[in-house]
Amino acid sequence: MTTAKRTTFADVSRIDEISPGAFTAEADPEWTIGGKPNGGYLLGMLGRAATQSATHQHVLAASAHYLSSPKPGPIHLVTEVLRTGRSASQVRARMSQDENPCVEATFTLGTLAQDSTPQWTDGTPEPGPFAQDDCEPVNGARGVAILDQVDLRIHPDDSGFSRGTPNGSGVLRGWLGLPDGEHFDPISLLYAVDSFPPATMNIAITGWVPTLELTAYVRALPAPGPVRILHKAQLIDDNRVDESCFVWDSRDRLVAQATQLAGIRLNPPE
Amino acid sequence: MTTAKRTTFADVSRIDEISPGAFTAEADPEWTIGGKPNGGYLLGMLGRAATQSATHQHVLAASAHYLSSPKPGPIHLVTEVLRTGRSASQVRARMSQDENPCVEATFTLGTLAQDSTPQWTDGTPEPGPFAQDDCEPVNGARGVAILDQVDLRIHPDDSGFSRGTPNGSGVLRGWLGLPDGEHFDPISLLYAVDSFPPATMNIAITGWVPTLELTAYVRALPAPGPVRILHKAQLIDDNRVDESCFVWDSRDRLVAQATQLAGIRLNPPE
Numbered sequence: 001m002t003t004a005k006r007t008t009f010a011d012v013s014r015i016d017e018i019s020p021g022a023f024t025a026e027a028d029p030e031w032t033i034g035g036k037p038n039g040g041y042l043l044g045m046l047g048r049a050a051t052q053s054a055t056h057q058h059v060l061a062a063s064a065h066y067l068s069s070p071k072p073g074p075i076h077l078v079t080e081v082l083r084t085g086r087s088a089s090q091v092r093a094r095m096s097q098d099e100n101p102c103v104e105a106t107f108t109l110g111t112l113a114q115d116s117t118p119q120w121t122d123g124t125p126e127p128g129p130f131a132q133d134d135c136e137p138v139n140g141a142r143g144v145a146i147l148d149q150v151d152l153r154i155h156p157d158d159s160g161f162s163r164g165t166p167n168g169s170g171v172l173r174g175w176l177g178l179p180d181g182e183h184f185d186p187i188s189l190l191y192a193v194d195s196f197p198p199a200t201m202n203i204a205i206t207g208w209v210p211t212l213e214l215t216a217y218v219r220a221l222p223a224p225g226p227v228r229i230l231h232k233a234q235l236i237d238d239n240r241v242d243e244s245c246f247v248w249d250s251r252d253r254l255v256a257q258a259t260q261l262a263g264i265r266l267n268p269p270e
Numbered sequence: 271m272t273t274a275k276r277t278t279f280a281d282v283s284r285i286d287e288i289s290p291g292a293f294t295a296e297a298d299p300e301w302t303i304g305g306k307p308n309g310g311y312l313l314g315m316l317g318r319a320a321t322q323s324a325t326h327q328h329v330l331a332a333s334a335h336y337l338s339s340p341k342p343g344p345i346h347l348v349t350e351v352l353r354t355g356r357s358a359s360q361v362r363a364r365m366s367q368d369e370n371p372c373v374e375a376t377f378t379l380g381t382l383a384q385d386s387t388p389q390w391t392d393g394t395p396e397p398g399p400f401a402q403d404d405c406e407p408v409n410g411a412r413g414v415a416i417l418d419q420v421d422l423r424i425h426p427d428d429s430g431f432s433r434g435t436p437n438g439s440g441v442l443r444g445w446l447g448l449p450d451g452e453h454f455d456p457i458s459l460l461y462a463v464d465s466f467p468p469a470t471m472n473i474a475i476t477g478w479v480p481t482l483e484l485t486a487y488v489r490a491l492p493a494p495g496p497v498r499i500l501h502k503a504q505l506i507d508d509n510r511v512d513e514s515c516f517v518w519d520s521r522d523r524l525v526a527q528a529t530q531l532a533g534i535r536l537n538p539p540e
Binding site: 060063065067068082083087090092101104106108110112113116117118119120121122124212213217232234235236237238239241242254257261263 | 338358505
């Protein structure tokens with residue numbers, strides 16, 4: 001189905017510490033959309049840098065502000081530890097390229113229990129069960145190179161947008177697998193929450209939907225295997241939309257969630 | 271009902287620029303919970319500093335990381351403009367006291383239309399209509415001084431927690447008014463999204479629920495009058511809870527929303 005060489009997330013998000021709190025990395029040309037690296041992929045690299053700078057090993061929360069898109073190629077990351085607490089630390093991380101700031105994100109780090117069980121839940125959106133095999137693979141046509149790297153599949157009821165017929169729901173359900181069956185971890189979950197096309201594609205076909213702010217929470221360590229995703233738009237007002245994303249692992253456990261505010265231009269009503 | 275002198279939000283959140291990007295302010299002793307300034311109130315001050323540092327006049331998004339609580343008294347704020355774009359700017363702001371960092375927040379600023387109408391919505395939680403007069407005023411007993419400043423009222427079906435009987439819903443509905451009928455604006459909406467007690471109070475009576483990360487989106491300019499609020503918990507796992515907050519103005523328009531991740535210790539099941 002794909003001819004592009006596949007590279008694991010661990011490989012393309014690798015960072016090298018060159019001095020305390022300073023790192024170099026390479027934005028991979030294949031993990032891109034229209035030639036620009038995916039925002040969640042970049043957030044994963046920042047999360048790696050934050051984690052290496054802190055005494056706590058897991059990302060619990062990340063809030064990202066996208067300033068300018070880097071090109072594929074060398075990038076630079078610097079971190080600043082804001083606070084080191086007993087159960088949580090806060091670290092700010094910035095990515096730049098040729099001295100232009102690209103992304104700034106602040107992380108809350110802590111320790112995710114190896115084997116926790118949800119203590120209470122109510123109102124988590126539940127898209128209902130649907131099998132990975134029943135979803136439609138989406139490949140890297142139209143310049144979305146990253147879709148030849150990962151295994152992204154969309155629920156058949158939600159995939160009409162790709163044929164020019166949005167179903168009006170503002171919802172995208174599906175599955176995501178990493179290359180070569182690679183397992184998810186808290187870092188690659190930062191990519192997962194931003195891996196799907198804009199949920200607004202199922203409202204109207206629009207141009208670019210640029211992210212203004214993205215906040216992700218990692219809720220539990222993911223089990224091996226692909227993850228099930230619900231990505232949904234909530235309100236479009238004043239040319240901005242908020243979208244929520246929920247990620248369940250193969251045990252059907254909510255492992256990550258995110259919210260983002262993005263710009264959008266709907267065509268004016270006729 | 272209250273004897274404490276009431277001070278407007280505009281007064282208690284006033285900041286004075288002492289040099290470009292540097293401000294002084296006073297954390298008010300009455301806008302506190304257990305002697306500590308409310309986190310949304312502090313975020314409002316940071317939003318004011320960010321707005322004064324940018325070319326765009328309205329906060330669209332704010333993500334806050336709470337590092338240590340300041341005491342009532344003099345505080346210092348510094349801002350750094352991360353990017354100035356055509357339709358949006360990003361500004362990072364930090365609050366400190368006696369050189370201890372207290373709160374760091376990053377803001378997306380832009381321009382909210384004077385008269386926009388929602389273009390699409392689906393799935394915004396809708397708590398149904400309920401009148402301000404039918405809700406129960408909550409006053410500043412038990413050290414929550416701020417509740418003698420603002421007019422916070424809880425839906426009668428949700429207020430049992432204050433008498434030791436949580437209803438199990440994880441939901442708090444109610445209304446919020448500022449002192450002396452002061453109108454809301456994008457800055458005071460940053461307080462509104464963090465004004466309610468933890469929604470987990472309607473699950474179990476617990477100790478302090480410290481915010482790890484809070485992200486707020488301002489969606490529209492609010493109409494004059496009090497705001498209606500829905501504050502709800504979604505999932506408690508591994509001693510952390512995510513809570514969402516939705517704020518509607520007197521026209522019944524969603525004007526702000528927020529999500530936060532907080533620490534929580536439920537008693538182990540008996």
